[in-house]
Amino acid sequence: MHELSIINNIIEIILAELPKYNISRVRAISLRIGEMRQVIPEAMQLGFECLAKNSPLEGAELIIEKVPIAGYCQNCGKKFRLNDWSQKCPQCSCERMEIISGKELEIVEFEGS
Amino acid sequence: MKVSVVKNILQANDRIADLNKQLFDEKQILTINVMSSPGAGKTSLIERTIVELKNDYRIGVIEGDIQSTQDAEKIAATEVPVVQINTGGACHLDGNMIRETLGQFNLDEIDLLIVENVGNLVCPAEFRMGEDFKIMLLSVPEGDDKPLKYPLMFHEASVLLINKMDLLPYVSCSPERIRQESLKINPALTIFEISATGDHGLYDWYDWLRQKISIKKMS
Ligand SMILES: Nc1nc2c(ncn2[C@@H]2O[C@H](COP(=O)(O)OP(=O)(O)O)[C@@H](O)[C@H]2O)c(=O)[nH]1
Ligand SMILES: [Mg+2]
Numbered sequence: 001m002h003e004l005s006i007i008n009n010i011i012e013i014i015l016a017e018l019p020k021y022n023i024s025r026v027r028a029i030s031l032r033i034g035e036m037r038q039v040i041p042e043a044m045q046l047g048f049e050c051l052a053k054n055s056p057l058e059g060a061e062l063i064i065e066k067v068p069i070a071g072y073c074q075n076c077g078k079k080f081r082l083n084d085w086s087q088k089c090p091q092c093s094c095e096r097m098e099i100i101s102g103k104e105l106e107i108v109e110f111e112g113s
Numbered sequence: 114m115k116v117s118v119v120k121n122i123l124q125a126n127d128r129i130a131d132l133n134k135q136l137f138d139e140k141q142i143l144t145i146n147v148m149s150s151p152g153a154g155k156t157s158l159i160e161r162t163i164v165e166l167k168n169d170y171r172i173g174v175i176e177g178d179i180q181s182t183q184d185a186e187k188i189a190a191t192e193v194p195v196v197q198i199n200t201g202g203a204c205h206l207d208g209n210m211i212r213e214t215l216g217q218f219n220l221d222e223i224d225l226l227i228v229e230n231v232g233n234l235v236c237p238a239e240f241r242m243g244e245d246f247k248i249m250l251l252s253v254p255e256g257d258d259k260p261l262k263y264p265l266m267f268h269e270a271s272v273l274l275i276n277k278m279d280l281l282p283y284v285s286c287s288p289e290r291i292r293q294e295s296l297k298i299n300p301a302l303t304i305f306e307i308s309a310t311g312d313h314g315l316y317d318w319y320d321w322l323r324q325k326i327s328i329k330k331m332s
């Protein structure tokens with residue numbers, strides 16, 4: 001369950017932000033998570049419900065945008081969306097693909113009052 | 114009210130890892146983070162590596178594996194300084210856990226710091242500790258489908274040690290397939306086939322490490 005440590009970090013970051021905006025109740029948190037992170041959204045929401053209990057984040061919804069894996073071919077210089085980690089370049093089928101997205105682990109927005 | 118923030122979820126850890134890295138660079142300590150599933154051979158590899166290198170370099174070890182203090186006791190028998198981290202059941206080490214142990218070493222007298230991470234193929238890959246290199250072990254009894262199942266770790270590692278090569282005749286596993294699949298995920302990966310309890314391939318690993326220690330000393 002590596003989701004748990006990710007959730008703990010999210011809670012800590014948001015709690016530290018709340019006083020700045022005078023928010024006492026958080027309703028939703030938007031996240032961008034790369035597919036390489038192998039995070040299971042259901043596990044995230046479930047774990048979050050447990051760990052956010054009795055805090056201003058209790059009951060908030062996690063809105064997760066999954067960021068697809070993309071690569072840059074070091075041979076032909078083109079960028080591609082990849083189906084998995086080990087895909088060859090669709091253009092020149094060489095194997096020198098550098099991953100340029102898919103590792104994101106970000107909070108982008110939260111909503112509350 | 115909506116608030117835009119854009120924050121890296123692991124920022125707190127990354128910040129401490131950066132501080133650790135600065136300290137290791139300043140003291141010219143080569144730090145390696147050894148990761149694998151439980152039982153793949155981390156402690157065995159570390160013991161062998163210490164015995165081979167301890168006459169030439171000053172070594173320190175941080176033990177994070179959760180099997181009580183057994184691993185730390187084995188390492189202590191090699192007479193190098195070792196600190197056991199009590200992870201309290203956590204499934205990985207992080208930058209702060211490493212930071213908190215550093216006071217127990219004399220960092221001016223260490224050339225190589227070896228960290229044995231908790232046996233787990235998932236989260237150790239996500240939490241940086243300020244290491245120079247992530248070293249991953251995969252033992253042949255675990256099978257050759259692991260790169261596809263745990264790609265992040267193969268992607269983050271600098272070295273992959275395919276361990277327990279002596280068991281190859283008894284298990285169904287193709288080291289060639291491990292090699293191919295992991296190079297697809299990480300073309301820059303350095304791969305050695307070894308037996309941590311025999312001699313197979315260990316000399317190439319020792320040479321790699323010696324070379325990286327001397328580069329760090331010159332930096
Ligand atoms: N046959 C064989 N056994 C090994 C090898 N490396 C480690 N082992 C054994 O595997 C078990 C687990 O090793 P250990 O180093 O404790 O793994 P760790 O949990 O990753 O630290 C021990 O019984 C070791 O003796 C190897 O190369 N060949
Ligand atoms: Mg061990």
Ligand SMILES: [Zn+2]
Nearest residue numbers: 073076089092
């Ligand atoms: Zn190409």
Ligand SMILES: [Zn+2]
Nearest residue numbers: 002204205236
């Ligand atoms: Zn973990």
